[in-house]
Amino acid sequence: MVILTAILGAALICIILWEAFETIVLPRRVTRKIRLTRLFYRNTWLAWSAVARLMPAGKGREAYRSVFGPLSLLLLLLVWAVGLVGGFACLHWGLGSLLNAPEATIGFGTDMYLSGTTFFTLGLGDITPRSPLARVLTVGEAGVGFGFLALVIGYLPVIYQAFSRREVSITLLDARAGSPPTAAELIRRHSHDHGMEALQLLLHEWERWAAELLESHLSYPALAYFHSQHDNQSWLAALTTILDTSALLMVGVEGACQRQAELTFAMARHAVVDLAQILSSPPRQPERDRLSIAELEQVRTTLAAAGLRLREGSTADQKLAELRQMYEPYVAAMSRYLGLTVPSWMVETQSKDNWQTTA
Numbered sequence: 219m220v221i222l223t224a225i226l227g228a229a230l231i232c233i234i235l236w237e238a239f240e241t242i243v244l245p246r247r248v249t250r251k252i253r254l255t256r257l258f259y260r261n262t263w264l265a266w267s268a269v270a271r272l273m274p275a276g277k278g279r280e281a282y283r284s285v286f287g288p289l290s291l292l293l294l295l296l297v298w299a300v301g302l303v304g305g306f307a308c309l310h311w312g313l314g315s316l317l318n319a320p321e322a323t324i325g326f327g328t329d330m331y332l333s334g335t336t337f338f339t340l341g342l343g344d345i346t347p348r349s350p351l352a353r354v355l356t357v358g359e360a361g362v363g364f365g366f367l368a369l370v371i372g373y374l375p376v377i378y379q380a381f382s383r384r385e386v387s388i389t390l391l392d393a394r395a396g397s398p399p400t401a402a403e404l405i406r407r408h409s410h411d412h413g414m415e416a417l418q419l420l421l422h423e424w425e426r427w428a429a430e431l432l433e434s435h436l437s438y439p440a441l442a443y444f445h446s447q448h449d450n451q452s453w454l455a456a457l458t459t460i461l462d463t464s465a466l467l468m469v470g471v472e473g474a475c476q477r478q479a480e481l482t483f484a485m486a487r488h489a490v491v492d493l494a495q496i497l498s499s500p501p502r503q504p505e506r507d508r509l510s511i512a513e514l515e516q517v518r519t520t521l522a523a524a525g526l527r528l529r530e531g532s533t534a535d536q537k538l539a540e541l542r543q544m545y546e547p548y549v550a551a552m553s554r555y556l557g558l559t560v561p562s563w564m565v566e567t568q569s570k571d572n573w574q575t576t577a
Contacts, residue, residue, distance in 0.1 A: 223573035224312025230305035232360075234298050238366070241294075241442040242373045243440075258294055260498065262286075263443065267557055280449045283557055285442035291377065294440075295370055299337070306359045307333040314343065332356070332528040337363035381444050385426045388446055388456045394420065397572040398450040401462030402517045402564035405471065418475035421467075422458045425482040432489040438495050442556065448572050456520065456559045458549050461486045462563055465541040470529030471521065487545050492550040499555045501547030509544065510564045514538075517564050 237254045242494045267284045273279040310317070310329040314420060317332060324348045347353045395404035408417040431453065435441050446452050460482060467479035494501065509517075514535070520530045528534075553560045 220314070221311050223308045227305040227312060230301055230308070230341075234301045234305070235362070238298055238369065242369050244437075255294065256498070258297060259290065259440070259443075262290055262293070266290075272555060277449060280445070284445035287440065287445065291374075291440050292401060295406025297507065298404070299366065301335050302359075302362065303330065303333045305490045306337065306355065307361075309355055310352065313349070313352055313355070316347060316352045318346045318348045333359060336360050337366075338397075339363055339369060340369075362367040375475070377438055377441065377504070380438060380441055384427075384431060384434070384441070384453055385446055387424070388451055388453060391456055391459070392451070392572045395459055395463075396565055397569065398455055398559070398561045399459040400417065400561050400564050401459055401466055402520050403527065404459060404463050405466060407522045409521075409526050414475060418478045421460075421464065421475065421478045421482040425485045426430070426480075428457065428486040428489045430461065432485075432492060435489075435493055436496060442493065442497060450559075450572070452558045454549065454552055456485055457490060458560050461549075463543050463559075465519070465538060466528065468541060469534050469538045471526055483541070490545050490548045490552075494552050497552060497555055499551035503547055504552045506559070509538075509542065511535075513563060514552075520564055 233254060240253070241255050263286065267283070269285050270279050273282060285561075306328065307329040310324050310333060315324050315326075315329055317328060328345060332347070334340075335342050335345070336356050339360055347356045391399050393405075393467035394407055395401075405417070408414065408420075442453075442466040464486065467476055468483060470476070518530065521528050549560055552558070
């Protein structure tokens, strides 16, 4: 039993240190299916979202969901810390609890106390190791604890910087595509003189945004659970709007920037597919058709009223359906998993943009 406990402690330490390395330090996607961090997020989010579904729809439920991202990050760090403290305590206990302490108090609880004070570098000195191997173990734990705290201090600013960069572009989309954003509104608001040139530049910026989103959320998947400042905005809604817009332009809007739309669509579609895989959300068909034949005709009418003509005919409709099938199942899967609303193709009810509202 003593030997098994020591082996368990050593394995626990190695697993957590490797998990922390993959999550914080390694700047690439981890394809291994069994991961402590992935299991932690999967199970805690399922429980958290199950409670959210019991709440009435509204700002209260959205506020509850928005807490999960930052809170889960702190809980994950706490789980790692407790696991490392417990792992070193198991090693001390497996060595026979060779400690300078009253005989009546020596036991696993004392090992946990020594491990905790050593890991967090408190250095109280009331319990000390009394064998060379126990001293080496204590010094090693102090080094691991110091390095762990240093990683945490450096990790949190990186997370929030990536979140801030993501949200800046989403906020800028407000006046350009409405609140919530829609593809038809984004194109309609660029129907002015030189509007297509401005739309081409915008799509180029969103191509880079999608690439940054992919890189940051693959390296730090916890960012997917961070919500935007407004309930009618989200990174998934913005990404879907850009995909919808690119698809419409690729089908054919006269005078539009089709080549840039193709590049933006390729990058955004790459992001949505890979992020669905990271979140373990296999593609699924939307519960309802986001763009029926009647709604597509409304989109054409809206654009025509703004002086823009969307190509018509069965060929154009078929091409649009094929493009939609390339990303909508992944969007639907992540929308269901994260509880984020997917925007429509056009404005359903007239409302003010976020920048137009006041308290």
